[in-house]
Amino acid sequence: MQASANGHRPGRGRTRYPARYSAFGLLRRGLVQQEWPPAWRSQPMKDRYDVVIVGGGVHGLAAAYYLAANHGITDVAVLEQGYLGSGGSGRNTAILRSNYLTPEGVRFYDRSIKLYQRLAADLDFNVMFSQRGHLTLAHSDASLRTMRWRAEVNKIEGVDSDVIGPAEVKRLVPFLDVSAAARYPVLGALWHPPGGIIRHDAVVWGYARGASARGVHLHQNTEVTGIDVADGRVRGVRTSRGDIATRVVLNATAGWSTLISDMAGVAMPVQTFPLQAAVTEPVKPFLSTVVVSGTLHVYVSQTDRGELVFGASVDPFTSYSTRGSLEFIEGLAGHVLELMPALTKVRVLRQWSGLCDMTPDFSPIMGRTPVDGFLTDVGWGTYGFKAGPVAGEAMAECIASGRTPEIIAAFGLARFADGALVGEKGAAAVGH
Amino acid sequence: MILLPCAWCGPRDAAEFQHVGEVVTRPDPRTATPAQWRAYLYLRANPRGWTVETWYHRMGCRRFFKVERHTETNEVRPVTAAEVPGAAAAGVAGPAGAAGPAGMAGTAGTAGTAGPAGAAGAAGAAGTAGASG
Helix, strand or coil: CCCCCCCCCCCCCCCCCCCCCCHHHHHHHHHHCCCCCCCCCCCCCCCECCEEEECCCHHHHHHHHHHHHHHCCCCEEEECCCCCCCCHHHCCCCEECCCCCCHHHHHHHHHHHHHHHCHHHHHCCCCCCECCCEEEEECCHHHHHHHHHHHHHHHHCCCCCEEECHHHHHHHCCCCCCCCCCCCCCCEEEEECCCEECCHHHHHHHHHHHHHHCCCEEECCCCEEEEEEECCEEEEEEECCEEEECCEEEECCHHHHHHHHHHHCCCCCCEEEEEEEEEECCCCCCCCCEEEECCCCEEEEECCCCCEEEEEEECCCCCCCCCCCHHHHHHHHHHHHHHCHHHCCCCEEEEEEEEEEECCCCCCEEEECCCECEEEEECCCCCCHHHHHHHHHHHHHHHHHCCCCHHHHHHCCCHHHHCCCCCCHHHHCCCC | CCEEEECCCEEEEHHHCEEEEECCCCCCCCCCCHHHHHHHHHCCCCCCCEEEEEEECCCCCCCEEEEEEECCCCCEEECCHHHCCCCCCCCCCHHHCCCHHHHCHHHCCHHHCCCCHHHHHHHHHHHHHHHHC
C-alpha cells in the first residue's frame, strides 16, 4: 500500500461521508492518523438543474442548504466565480447584531441571530459564535437620540438593547478614552448584549458541507456569462464551463449583483462601493466587546487569536477594485487611536477590501423580480454577513413555495417604484 | 492615490473631490410619472468598466465636472462631449452644466482626443479664464 502524498498513512477502513465532527472523532483520528474526508464533494456539472444559485458565499450556500434541509429540493447548483467564500463572506469583519432601527429590520436580523445561535449544532461545524456584546458609541446628542430610538424599537421587538452612560462604557471597555478631553467625547452608548463575532469562514464552510451532504452541487471557478430569458421567464444560465438549463435562478452575488441582474434584464437601484478593513498583530486579550463609533467611522473587535479587527465605512467612490489604499489605513489608524490611545505601538498586519452593493435605503433587495424565475438576494451593502442564515432560509422558502415569506415582504424590488422604502441608514452602517 | 483631471485646476488627488456619481438624465419634473422619477432617483447602471461620472472639486475650485473612469482599475481619462449621456438634450446636464474640457464651447473640437490629464487641465484653465473675462 502506498503512502498518500502528504506523508500521512492512508486511512484504514471505509471513509464515511460526511465525516461526523466530534471531540471523540478528533481524538480517534489523531491516534490512528486517518485522513479527514473533504468537507464537501465536487461533482461534474450537469446540463440541467431545478435551481441555480449564482454566488457561493454565505447567502448562496445558506439558500442551497435550506432548500435541501427544509424543503427537500436537492437538484441545486451553486455557481461561484472564484472559490467558496471568496467575496464578501470572507472579507467582512464578522460582526453579528440585530439592533436595527425599523421594526422590519429588527425582526429580520433577530431571526438571523437566533439561527446563528444554533448553527454550530445544526451544521455539525464549529462556527465559534461569541456573543460578547456590541457597543455603539454616541459622540453627539443626535446620535444619542437615534440610539434611544433604536433601543426602544428593539425592546418592543424583544431584542435586548439599552442606552448606557459613559461610566458603564468605561467599565465594559477600560481601554476606551471616555474623558471629556477626547476630541469626540463619549456621551453614551447603545449596549446590545446578543451581538458578537463569529468565524466567518467556518459559516461558509459549514453551509457548503451541509448543502453538499444533502446532494447540492457546488461548482467553484465557474463564472456566469449570461442568463437566457424568453417570454419573461428564465430558461437557463450560460457559464464559463457550459450551459445549464433551469427555470429558477437566484442572484446572491452582493457586490457583483448588478452584473448578474443585467444579464436577466432586471434594473437594480444598486451601486458597488469597496469597503476596507484591517487587522493588527495579535495582542493579549483586553477587549471583550465589539466597539463601534459612527462618528469616527470605525468598529473594533478582538479575535480569539488576539488580533484586532478594524472595519470602517465604505470608500468615498464606487468601484469594483479590491485594492486597499494608503489614505484609508492612515485615516483608520487615526480614528482608532482617538478611541484607544493605548494602541499606538500596535502594528497593522494587513488590510483588504470587499465589495458592497449599496441600496438607497440601506436595506436589501430580496424576493422575486419582473422576470419569472429570476430571484434576487442582493443589496447587502455593509450588513450582509449577519443576515446570511435568515436570508438563506427566507429565499429557500420563497423558491420552494413560490410566495414571498412575511419576514422579507418589506424588502422587495418593487418598493423603489412604490416609494415604500425601509430606511435603515441610521443603524445599518457607520459614517454614511 | 488617484489623480483626477479637474477641468480648471489640473490633475489633483481624488481626496480633494466628492464623488457625485454616474451621469443620469433627469426627466422633466412637469411631465415625469412617479415611476420615471423614482427610476431617475434610484436606478443606476453600476457598470464594471468605463463610466462617465460627475465629480465635485470640494477642496479646490468647487466646481462640478465630468470624467470617465474605469470602475475596476480606477484609471481616469477626460471625458469627451460625445460620451456624456444625454448631453445632446439641452438642460439635462444638471449643475455641471458646461463642465469639463469638452464643455468649453471654444475647445470642444480639440477635446475629442482623450489626452493626458495635464493637457486637459491646461485646456480647462484656459477655458476658465475665458469664461471669467
